[in-house]
Amino acid sequence: GAVVSQHPSWxxxxxxxxxxxxxxxxxxxxxxxxxxxxxPKQSLMLMATSNExxxxxxxxxxxxxxxxxxxxxxxxxxxxxxxxxPEDSSFYICSARRQSNQPQHFGDGTRLSIL
Amino acid sequence: xxxxxxxxSMDSYEGQEVNITCSHNNIATNDYITWxxxxxxxxxxxxxxxxxxKVTNEVASLFxxxxxxxxxxxxxxxxxxxxxxxYCLVEDGRTNAGKSTFGDGTTLTVKP
Numbered sequence: 001g002a003v004v005s006q007h008p009s010w011x012x013x014x015x016x017x018x019x020x021x022x023x024x025x026x027x028x029x030x031x032x033x034x035x036x037x038x039x040p041k042q043s044l045m046l047m048a049t050s051n052e053x054x055x056x057x058x059x060x061x062x063x064x065x066x067x068x069x070x071x072x073x074x075x076x077x078x079x080x081x082x083x084x085x086p087e088d089s090s091f092y093i094c095s096a097r098r099q100s101n102q103p104q105h106f107g108d109g110t111r112l113s114i115l
Numbered sequence: 116x117x118x119x120x121x122x123x124s125m126d127s128y129e130g131q132e133v134n135i136t137c138s139h140n141n142i143a144t145n146d147y148i149t150w151x152x153x154x155x156x157x158x159x160x161x162x163x164x165x166x167x168x169k170v171t172n173e174v175a176s177l178f179x180x181x182x183x184x185x186x187x188x189x190x191x192x193x194x195x196x197x198x199x200x201x202y203c204l205v206e207d208g209r210t211n212a213g214k215s216t217f218g219d220g221t222t223l224t225v226k227p
Contacts, residue, residue, distance in 0.1 A: 006158070034215070043202070044159070044217040093158045101208040103149050104215070106158030 003027050004096050006107025014115055015086060021079045021110045023094030029074035030096035034104060035067070038091045050077055084114045119203050119218040126224050133190045135221050137203030140184045145209050148179060148186045151202045153220070159202060162188065166208075190223075198225045 003026040011019055023033060032051050036044040050056035050071035058064050066088075068080040077096075081088055091111055095104035120138040127133045139148070147166045151159035163170055165177040165186070176189040190197060200220040207215075 002161075004158075036217075043219050046216060091156070095158070101147060103161045103164050104151075104159075104206075105161060106151075109156065109158045111156070 001027060002096075002098075002105040004094065004105045004107045006094050006110055008110060009108060010111040010113075012113045012115065013084065016083055017114075019081045019084055019112060021081075021092055021094070021112075023077045023079070023096065023107050025075045025096040025105070028096075028098050028105075030077075031074065031099060032097045033071055033077040034095045034097075035069060035077075035079050036093045036095070038093060038109075040091075044093060047079075081112065084112070086114045088112065089114045118216075119205055121201075121203055121218055121221045123219065124222040124224070126226060127193055128226050129194055130192050133193050133197075133223060133225075135188045135190075135201055135203075135223070136185055137188070137218075138185050139203070139205045142183050142205055143207070145207055146205045147208050148177070148183075149204045149206060150175070150177065150186075150188045151204060153200045153202065162201075193223075193225045195225050195227060198223060 005024045007022045035047045037047050038044050046059050047062045048056045048058045048069050050069050052071050052074050056069035071077040091109050093109040095106040097104045149164040150162040152162050153159040163175045163177045165179050167179050170177045178187040200222050202220040
Protein backbone atom coordinates (compact mmCIF):
# COMPACT_ATOMS: atom_id res chain seq x y z
CA GLY A 1 0.00 0.00 0.00
CA ALA A 2 0.84 3.66 0.04
CA VAL A 3 -0.16 5.32 3.27
CA VAL A 4 0.07 9.02 3.97
CA SER A 5 -0.47 10.21 7.51
CA GLN A 6 -1.47 13.80 8.22
CA HIS A 7 -1.54 15.38 11.67
CA PRO A 8 -3.34 16.89 13.36
CA SER A 9 -6.71 15.95 11.90
CA TRP A 10 -8.28 19.06 13.34
CA UNK A 11 -7.14 22.11 15.22
CA UNK A 12 -8.86 25.10 16.76
CA UNK A 13 -6.79 28.05 17.82
CA UNK A 14 -6.88 31.76 18.44
CA UNK A 15 -6.18 34.39 15.85
CA UNK A 16 -2.48 35.23 15.64
CA UNK A 17 -1.31 31.72 16.46
CA UNK A 18 0.99 29.74 14.16
CA UNK A 19 -0.10 26.22 13.34
CA UNK A 20 2.07 23.39 11.99
CA UNK A 21 0.63 20.49 9.99
CA UNK A 22 2.69 17.38 9.33
CA UNK A 23 2.45 15.07 6.35
CA UNK A 24 4.27 11.75 6.41
CA UNK A 25 4.53 8.97 3.85
CA UNK A 26 4.62 5.90 6.07
CA UNK A 27 5.61 3.10 3.73
CA UNK A 28 7.27 4.78 0.77
CA UNK A 29 9.67 7.56 -0.08
CA UNK A 30 8.09 10.56 -1.71
CA UNK A 31 10.09 12.63 -4.14
CA UNK A 32 7.27 15.16 -4.32
CA UNK A 33 4.66 16.33 -1.87
CA UNK A 34 1.73 18.62 -2.52
CA UNK A 35 -0.34 20.86 -0.27
CA UNK A 36 -3.94 21.67 -1.08
CA UNK A 37 -6.67 23.77 0.43
CA UNK A 38 -10.34 22.96 0.11
CA UNK A 39 -13.36 25.07 1.00
CA PRO A 40 -16.80 23.51 1.58
CA LYS A 41 -18.46 22.18 -1.57
CA GLN A 42 -15.44 23.16 -3.67
CA SER A 43 -12.62 21.33 -5.37
CA LEU A 44 -9.06 21.06 -4.12
CA MET A 45 -6.90 24.09 -4.75
CA LEU A 46 -3.19 23.46 -5.10
CA MET A 47 -1.17 25.70 -2.80
CA ALA A 48 2.36 24.48 -3.36
CA THR A 49 4.53 21.67 -4.62
CA SER A 50 7.65 20.60 -2.78
CA ASN A 51 10.48 18.31 -3.72
CA GLU A 52 12.74 16.88 -1.05
CA UNK A 53 15.66 19.16 -0.33
CA UNK A 54 14.36 21.98 -2.50
CA UNK A 55 12.35 25.08 -1.85
CA UNK A 56 8.64 24.72 -2.40
CA UNK A 57 7.02 26.09 -5.53
CA UNK A 58 3.99 28.16 -4.59
CA UNK A 59 0.95 28.74 -6.76
CA UNK A 60 0.04 32.22 -7.77
CA UNK A 61 -1.76 34.05 -5.00
CA UNK A 62 -0.42 31.88 -2.19
CA UNK A 63 1.74 33.86 0.24
CA UNK A 64 5.08 32.20 0.85
CA UNK A 65 5.61 33.98 4.16
CA UNK A 66 2.15 33.01 5.32
CA UNK A 67 2.30 29.34 4.42
CA UNK A 68 5.75 27.98 5.18
CA UNK A 69 6.54 24.60 3.69
CA UNK A 70 9.47 22.45 4.71
CA UNK A 71 10.23 19.18 2.94
CA UNK A 72 13.24 18.05 4.92
CA UNK A 73 13.17 14.34 4.08
CA UNK A 74 11.67 11.88 1.63
CA UNK A 75 8.97 11.00 4.14
CA UNK A 76 8.07 14.27 5.82
CA UNK A 77 6.73 17.64 4.76
CA UNK A 78 5.30 20.30 7.03
CA UNK A 79 3.02 23.25 6.40
CA UNK A 80 3.09 26.08 8.93
CA UNK A 81 0.33 28.65 8.81
CA UNK A 82 1.91 31.69 10.40
CA UNK A 83 -0.09 34.25 12.36
CA UNK A 84 -3.32 32.56 11.38
CA UNK A 85 -6.51 34.57 11.02
CA PRO A 86 -10.14 33.49 10.62
CA GLU A 87 -9.90 33.70 6.83
CA ASP A 88 -7.25 30.96 6.96
CA SER A 89 -9.83 28.54 8.33
CA SER A 90 -10.15 25.72 5.84
CA PHE A 91 -9.51 22.04 5.13
CA TYR A 92 -5.84 21.46 4.31
CA ILE A 93 -4.81 18.27 2.54
CA CYS A 94 -1.38 16.94 1.67
CA SER A 95 -0.38 14.30 -0.83
CA ALA A 96 2.81 12.41 -1.58
CA ARG A 97 4.08 10.83 -4.75
CA ARG A 98 6.88 8.32 -5.30
CA GLN A 99 7.78 9.36 -8.83
CA SER A 100 6.47 11.78 -11.41
CA ASN A 101 4.56 9.15 -13.40
CA GLN A 102 2.80 7.64 -10.40
CA PRO A 103 -0.38 8.69 -8.58
CA GLN A 104 -0.58 10.94 -5.58
CA HIS A 105 -1.54 9.43 -2.24
CA PHE A 106 -3.43 11.72 0.07
CA GLY A 107 -3.59 12.27 3.78
CA ASP A 108 -6.96 12.54 5.49
CA GLY A 109 -6.74 16.30 5.80
CA THR A 110 -6.57 18.81 8.62
CA ARG A 111 -9.56 20.91 9.56
CA LEU A 112 -8.23 24.27 10.72
CA SER A 113 -10.51 26.66 12.57
CA ILE A 114 -9.21 30.04 13.64
CA LEU A 115 -11.29 31.89 16.21
CA UNK B 116 -1.57 21.72 -17.99
CA UNK B 117 -4.68 20.29 -19.61
CA UNK B 118 -7.97 21.56 -18.24
CA UNK B 119 -10.52 18.87 -17.43
CA UNK B 120 -14.28 18.97 -17.78
CA UNK B 121 -16.63 16.54 -16.06
CA UNK B 122 -20.39 16.44 -15.45
CA UNK B 123 -21.22 18.21 -12.21
CA SER B 124 -23.41 15.41 -10.93
CA MET B 125 -24.77 11.96 -11.75
CA ASP B 126 -27.38 9.74 -10.17
CA SER B 127 -27.46 5.97 -10.25
CA TYR B 128 -29.03 3.00 -8.49
CA GLU B 129 -27.43 0.21 -6.57
CA GLY B 130 -26.15 -2.61 -8.77
CA GLN B 131 -25.86 -0.49 -11.90
CA GLU B 132 -22.72 0.24 -13.86
CA VAL B 133 -21.70 3.89 -13.80
CA ASN B 134 -19.58 5.59 -16.44
CA ILE B 135 -18.14 9.04 -15.79
CA THR B 136 -16.48 10.78 -18.70
CA CYS B 137 -13.84 13.47 -18.45
CA SER B 138 -12.77 15.72 -21.32
CA HIS B 139 -9.17 16.89 -21.57
CA ASN B 140 -8.80 18.26 -25.07
CA ASN B 141 -5.38 19.82 -24.50
CA ILE B 142 -3.69 16.75 -23.04
CA ALA B 143 0.04 16.61 -23.82
CA THR B 144 2.25 13.70 -24.77
CA ASN B 145 3.78 13.46 -21.29
CA ASP B 146 0.46 13.63 -19.44
CA TYR B 147 -1.24 10.69 -17.81
CA ILE B 148 -4.75 10.42 -16.40
CA THR B 149 -5.66 9.61 -12.81
CA TRP B 150 -9.04 9.28 -11.11
CA UNK B 151 -9.67 9.91 -7.44
CA UNK B 152 -12.63 9.45 -5.11
CA UNK B 153 -13.35 11.79 -2.24
CA UNK B 154 -15.76 11.43 0.66
CA UNK B 155 -16.73 14.43 2.81
CA UNK B 156 -14.04 15.57 5.24
CA UNK B 157 -11.50 13.08 3.88
CA UNK B 158 -8.59 13.29 1.51
CA UNK B 159 -9.04 11.92 -2.02
CA UNK B 160 -8.40 8.25 -2.57
CA UNK B 161 -6.64 6.87 -5.65
CA UNK B 162 -8.87 4.78 -7.91
CA UNK B 163 -7.06 4.14 -11.17
CA UNK B 164 -4.46 5.59 -13.52
CA UNK B 165 -3.77 5.20 -17.22
CA UNK B 166 -1.99 6.60 -20.23
CA UNK B 167 -3.85 5.03 -23.16
CA UNK B 168 -6.26 2.22 -24.10
CA LYS B 169 -7.84 0.36 -21.20
CA VAL B 170 -6.78 -0.22 -17.65
CA THR B 171 -8.63 -2.40 -15.15
CA ASN B 172 -8.10 -3.04 -11.47
CA GLU B 173 -10.16 -4.60 -8.72
CA VAL B 174 -12.49 -1.62 -8.32
CA ALA B 175 -12.77 0.12 -11.71
CA SER B 176 -11.88 0.31 -15.37
CA LEU B 177 -10.48 3.26 -17.26
CA PHE B 178 -11.08 3.67 -20.97
CA UNK B 179 -8.91 6.07 -22.94
CA UNK B 180 -9.46 6.48 -26.71
CA UNK B 181 -6.60 6.73 -29.15
CA UNK B 182 -6.64 10.54 -29.28
CA UNK B 183 -6.57 10.68 -25.46
CA UNK B 184 -8.79 13.77 -25.43
CA UNK B 185 -11.18 12.11 -23.02
CA UNK B 186 -11.32 9.27 -20.55
CA UNK B 187 -14.12 7.28 -18.97
CA UNK B 188 -14.12 5.85 -15.49
CA UNK B 189 -16.33 2.77 -15.23
CA UNK B 190 -17.59 1.56 -11.87
CA UNK B 191 -19.26 -1.85 -12.07
CA UNK B 192 -22.26 -2.58 -9.86
CA UNK B 193 -22.18 0.48 -7.65
CA UNK B 194 -23.38 0.43 -4.05
CA UNK B 195 -24.57 3.15 -1.70
CA UNK B 196 -21.04 3.50 -0.36
CA UNK B 197 -19.85 4.65 -3.79
CA UNK B 198 -21.67 7.95 -3.28
CA UNK B 199 -18.82 10.45 -3.41
CA UNK B 200 -17.12 13.08 -5.53
CA UNK B 201 -14.97 11.72 -8.37
CA TYR B 202 -12.12 13.73 -9.81
CA CYS B 203 -10.31 13.27 -13.08
CA LEU B 204 -6.76 14.61 -12.95
CA VAL B 205 -4.33 15.09 -15.82
CA GLU B 206 -0.76 15.15 -14.59
CA ASP B 207 2.55 15.84 -16.27
CA GLY B 208 4.65 12.69 -16.14
CA ARG B 209 7.98 14.41 -16.54
CA THR B 210 10.34 14.34 -13.62
CA ASN B 211 9.65 17.08 -11.10
CA ALA B 212 7.19 18.82 -13.39
CA GLY B 213 4.97 18.51 -10.39
CA LYS B 214 1.94 20.58 -10.97
CA SER B 215 -1.54 19.12 -10.97
CA THR B 216 -4.85 20.96 -11.09
CA PHE B 217 -8.09 19.45 -9.89
CA GLY B 218 -11.25 20.20 -11.82
CA ASP B 219 -14.67 20.55 -10.28
CA GLY B 220 -15.31 16.82 -9.99
CA THR B 221 -18.48 14.76 -10.43
CA THR B 222 -20.78 14.18 -7.49
CA LEU B 223 -22.14 10.66 -7.84
CA THR B 224 -25.24 9.81 -5.85
CA VAL B 225 -26.18 6.15 -5.63
CA LYS B 226 -29.77 5.50 -4.63
CA PRO B 227 -31.26 2.31 -3.19
